[in-house]
Amino acid sequence: MQKMAKRYYAFFTVPTLIAFVVAFFIPFLLGIYLSFTTFTTVTNSRWAGISNYVRAFSEDNNFLNATIFTVKFAIVSVILINVFAFGLALLLTRKMRGENGFRTVFFMPNLIGGIVLGYIWLLIINGILINFGVDITYSATYGFWGLVVLMNWQMVGYMMIIYIAGILAIPTEVVEAAKIDGASGWQTLKSITFPLVMPAITICTFLTLANSFKLFDQNLSLTAGAPGRESSMLALDIFNTFYGRNGYEGIGQAKAFIFFLFVAAIVLLQLRFSRKSELEN
Amino acid sequence: MNTKTRVKNNIVFLLVFILAILFLSPIFIVLMNSFKGRFFISDTPFALPNALTFVGLENYTSGIIKTGFIPALGYSLFITVFSVGAIVLFTSMTAWCITRVKSKLSTFIYYLLVFSMIVPFQMVMFTMSKMANILHLDNPIGIIVLYLGFGAGLSVFIFSGFIKTIPREIEEAATIDGCNPIQTFFLVVFPILRPIAITVAILNTMWIWNDYLLPYLTIGSNYKTIPIAVQYLQGGYGSKDMGAMMALLVLAIIPIVIFYLTSQKHIIKGVAAGAVKG
Numbered sequence: 001m002q003k004m005a006k007r008y009y010a011f012f013t014v015p016t017l018i019a020f021v022v023a024f025f026i027p028f029l030l031g032i033y034l035s036f037t038t039f040t041t042v043t044n045s046r047w048a049g050i051s052n053y054v055r056a057f058s059e060d061n062n063f064l065n066a067t068i069f070t071v072k073f074a075i076v077s078v079i080l081i082n083v084f085a086f087g088l089a090l091l092l093t094r095k096m097r098g099e100n101g102f103r104t105v106f107f108m109p110n111l112i113g114g115i116v117l118g119y120i121w122l123l124i125i126n127g128i129l130i131n132f133g134v135d136i137t138y139s140a141t142y143g144f145w146g147l148v149v150l151m152n153w154q155m156v157g158y159m160m161i162i163y164i165a166g167i168l169a170i171p172t173e174v175v176e177a178a179k180i181d182g183a184s185g186w187q188t189l190k191s192i193t194f195p196l197v198m199p200a201i202t203i204c205t206f207l208t209l210a211n212s213f214k215l216f217d218q219n220l221s222l223t224a225g226a227p228g229r230e231s232s233m234l235a236l237d238i239f240n241t242f243y244g245r246n247g248y249e250g251i252g253q254a255k256a257f258i259f260f261l262f263v264a265a266i267v268l269l270q271l272r273f274s275r276k277s278e279l280e281n
Numbered sequence: 282m283n284t285k286t287r288v289k290n291n292i293v294f295l296l297v298f299i300l301a302i303l304f305l306s307p308i309f310i311v312l313m314n315s316f317k318g319r320f321f322i323s324d325t326p327f328a329l330p331n332a333l334t335f336v337g338l339e340n341y342t343s344g345i346i347k348t349g350f351i352p353a354l355g356y357s358l359f360i361t362v363f364s365v366g367a368i369v370l371f372t373s374m375t376a377w378c379i380t381r382v383k384s385k386l387s388t389f390i391y392y393l394l395v396f397s398m399i400v401p402f403q404m405v406m407f408t409m410s411k412m413a414n415i416l417h418l419d420n421p422i423g424i425i426v427l428y429l430g431f432g433a434g435l436s437v438f439i440f441s442g443f444i445k446t447i448p449r450e451i452e453e454a455a456t457i458d459g460c461n462p463i464q465t466f467f468l469v470v471f472p473i474l475r476p477i478a479i480t481v482a483i484l485n486t487m488w489i490w491n492d493y494l495l496p497y498l499t500i501g502s503n504y505k506t507i508p509i510a511v512q513y514l515q516g517g518y519g520s521k522d523m524g525a526m527m528a529l530l531v532l533a534i535i536p537i538v539i540f541y542l543t544s545q546k547h548i549i550k551g552v553a554a555g556a557v558k559g
Contacts, residue, residue: 109304
């Protein structure tokens with residue numbers, strides 16, 4: 001196979017590569033370039049140095065607010081989702097009847113798209129808030145917790161599936177040996193289950209972190225940033241900068257590049273973490 | 282099982298059962314409201330429909346007409362089926378080729394594709410939609426190219442991971458028997474890839490079916506997919522029709538539930554496998 005003729009190599013790779021270059025590679029490089037220019041369409045760009053990066057923060061507080069909102073949201077979501085998902089996984093690995101049915105139910109919201117999820121929860125949250133004479137656009141705090149609840153509903157089942165796989169992979173002999181040695185339920189959990197599902201915890205933490213950071217559809221449909229732009233997360237703020245008014249495309253692209261650096265940093269951190277735990281095992 | 286664990290299990294069962302009901306309740310609330318008159322929804326969303334508020338299928342007909350739900354369903358189905366098909370076919374070919382032919386070019390292609398996985402869509406959304414416009418990819422057929430390009434990273438990554446575990450001897454035997462690489466791939470390798478191809482197909486189906494921003498920016502003004510139709514009902518349609526919205530949410534969920542119930546085992550397995558590898 002090493003000697004595969006060039007024409008075969010092209011046959012196997014060219015269709016994917018053409019699509020990749022058109023849909024990703026050129027737009028990505030062009031995007032980096034345009035973040036240093038002023039433009040309204042791709043063809044009328046003028047070099048502007050780093051002014052877009054400065055203006056992303058100096059023009060108004062939207063981007064900074066969105067960053068703070070996103071970081072807070074990501075921290076709260078990661079903790080809550082993983083605690084609930086792990087708890088559910090423990091409850092559903094006791095060899096109890098109906099476990100498969102329950103897993104099916106808890107996982108289902110994960111398949112529903114972000115836009116639809118947002119409007120489902122908008123109905124419910126506004127239905128509760130109307131008793132207090134307000135709705136979700138009244139305060140960014142409502143939007144924040146609304147998004148947290150929504151995100152939990154969507155992601156808990158997904159993370160639960162990964163935790164269940166991790167827990168079921170623990171050799172039963174280890175658990176039985178601990179029982180014979182007189183370990184309590186809590187001791188078994190702390191000294192056996194936790195350390196042995198650590199890889200799953202790493203995966204789930206970073207998966208929820210990345211998903212919370214990149215959240216867009218749910219944000220758009222649940223609050224659309226209201227009130228004002230206070231409940232805007234990074235992705236939505238970038239979208240609004242691009243398409244909200246003319247002449248801000250360069251700043252939007254600069255914000256997008258900073259956003260990319262955030263996400264890339266998360267991924268690099270994850271790689272270091274999982275490599276470290278691989279070495280330790 | 283002794284009595285103590287049995288009692289404990291019953292308590293856990295009850296607890297989880299209540300949780301499951303709570304988990305499903307948002308969907309039931311939407312379903313219930315989809316049969317109520319549009320002015321009876323926002324104020325009392327938790328009330329069952331009664332003789333005064335029940336409107337039958339009125340919301341469904343108005344929702345379907347206002348948003349063009351039937352064509353939206355068609356576009357969503359068309360785009361999802363053919364994009365996923367293209368992704369599974371072309372990325373498995375690419376993954377096999379660059380995994381088996383060790384060269385600097387293969388390594389370069391691999392890392393370039395994997396790199397694209399970490400780039401958020403917002404980074405390329407503006408330039409990609411302009412590219413799509415210039416190259417006339419802003420239609421339901423052209424968008425397949427965009428999905429193939431943007432989805433290639435994850436799919437090649439997953440396929441490559443699996444292909445590394447397949448022994449080469451099978452392919453070498455096929456070559457000795459006179460197969461050229463194309464025959465070897467389609468007759469020998471692709472059937473072996475079946476389980477991982479299902480995983481790739483499911484992950485991409487979930488993404489493309491629910492995707493809002495990419496189709497909105499490229500084809501949204503002429504061709505509405507289901508998420509665009511739902512969002513369209515909310516934005517700029519004068520006074521918001523809550524009844525039509527509820528009906529549309531139900532209509533948007535039905536295909537997902539059908540998909541889930543028919544291939545639930547594959548979905549859960551595929552999603553878990555995809556997460557561990559991603």
